[in-house]
Amino acid sequence: MTARVTEIWRHPVKSHGREPLERVTLTAGEAMPFDRLWAVAHERSTADGSTWVSCANFSRVAKVAALMAITAELDEAAETITLRHPDRPDLTFAPDRDAAAFLNWVRPLMPEDRLQSARIVRAQGPAMTDSDFPSVTLCNMSSHRAVEQRVGRPLSIHRWRGNIWIDGLAPWEEFDWIDRDVRIGGAVLRVRERTDRCASTHSNPDTGRRDTDILSALGSWDHGDFSVRAEVIEGGPIVTGDHVERI
Structure with a gap:
C-alpha cells in the first residue's frame, strides 16, 4: 500500500x-504557516514571543481539558480567527488587537484552581510548537x-x-x-x-x-x-x- x-x-x-x-x-x-503562531500566556508567564519558550509558559489542554473542544477558522488576510466551542458562543477576533475579547470568551472554560490566561503572545521568531x-x-x-x-x-x-x-x-x-x-x-x-x-x-x-x-x-x-x-x-x-x- x-x-x-x-x-x-x-x-x-x-x-x-x-x-x-x-x-x-x-x-x-x-x-507550518500560521501553526502555533500565537499562544496564550498565563498570569505567571514572562513569555513575550521574542524567543521560543516551553509550553509551561502557556495555557494549554494538559492543564485545562475544556480547551480541547475548541475549533478554529483563520482568515489569513485579515489575521482574524473564529473560535467555536460547544459551551461558548462563537467568537471572531484579531489576536493582535482583540485580546480582551478573547480573554473574556475563554474565562468560563478556565478552572478557578488553574493559572488564568493573561495575554496573547505572537511568535516573532520560531512558532510556539512544543x-x-x-x-x-x-x-x-x-x-x-x-x-x-x-x-x-x-x-x-x-x-x-x-x-x-x-x-x-x-x-x-x-x-x-x-x-x-x-x-x-x-x-x-x-x-x-x-x-x-x-x-x-x-x-x-x-x-x-x-x-x-x-x-x-x-x-x-x-x-x-x-x-x-x-x-x-x-x-x-x-x-x-x-x-x-x-x-
Missing part, C-alpha cells in the same frame, strides 16, 4: 483550536488505530493535535524515520524526534472532558510517544492525497 497524506491540520493559537486544510506550502526551516526548533508533526493513522484497539473504542485523531496525517504505513513505522528524510508531496522533511505525550491526550475533542487514559495505553508499548516531529529542509506544496516516501 502506498503511503499518502490523508489530512492536514494547523492550530493558529496554541492549545486553542484546530483547523483543517486541503493544501499547505511549507518553507525550509519554518513550521519543540525548540520549528517543527511539523507527522502522524501515522496505523499507529492511531493501534491505540484505538488497545483502549477498545474509537478515538478522534484530534487528541494528538498533529499537522500531517499519513496512511499506508505499518504501526509505529514512523519511529524508524528518526534522522531520515521523508518526501511529502513537493516538500522534504527531516524527522528529528519522537513526540512525547502528556495528559492532554486524555481529553475528548468533542466534549473537552477527560475520558480515556491514553498514556497508559501508550505505556503498554513501553513508551509514551505518538507521532514524530520533523524539520522542513526543502520547502514545497503538500496536498491531501500526496505520496509519502522515505528517501
Whole structure:
C-alpha cells in the first residue's frame, strides 16, 4: 500500500483550536504557516514571543481539558480567527488587537484552581510548537488505530493535535524515520524526534472532558510517544492525497 497524506491540520493559537486544510506550502526551516503562531500566556508567564519558550509558559489542554473542544477558522488576510466551542458562543477576533475579547470568551472554560490566561503572545521568531526548533508533526493513522484497539473504542485523531496525517504505513513505522528524510508531496522533511505525550491526550475533542487514559495505553508499548516531529529542509506544496516516501 502506498503511503499518502490523508489530512492536514494547523492550530493558529496554541492549545486553542484546530483547523483543517486541503493544501499547505511549507518553507525550509519554518513550521507550518500560521501553526502555533500565537499562544496564550498565563498570569505567571514572562513569555513575550521574542524567543521560543516551553509550553509551561502557556495555557494549554494538559492543564485545562475544556480547551480541547475548541475549533478554529483563520482568515489569513485579515489575521482574524473564529473560535467555536460547544459551551461558548462563537467568537471572531484579531489576536493582535482583540485580546480582551478573547480573554473574556475563554474565562468560563478556565478552572478557578488553574493559572488564568493573561495575554496573547505572537511568535516573532520560531512558532510556539512544543519543540525548540520549528517543527511539523507527522502522524501515522496505523499507529492511531493501534491505540484505538488497545483502549477498545474509537478515538478522534484530534487528541494528538498533529499537522500531517499519513496512511499506508505499518504501526509505529514512523519511529524508524528518526534522522531520515521523508518526501511529502513537493516538500522534504527531516524527522528529528519522537513526540512525547502528556495528559492532554486524555481529553475528548468533542466534549473537552477527560475520558480515556491514553498514556497508559501508550505505556503498554513501553513508551509514551505518538507521532514524530520533523524539520522542513526543502520547502514545497503538500496536498491531501500526496505520496509519502522515505528517501
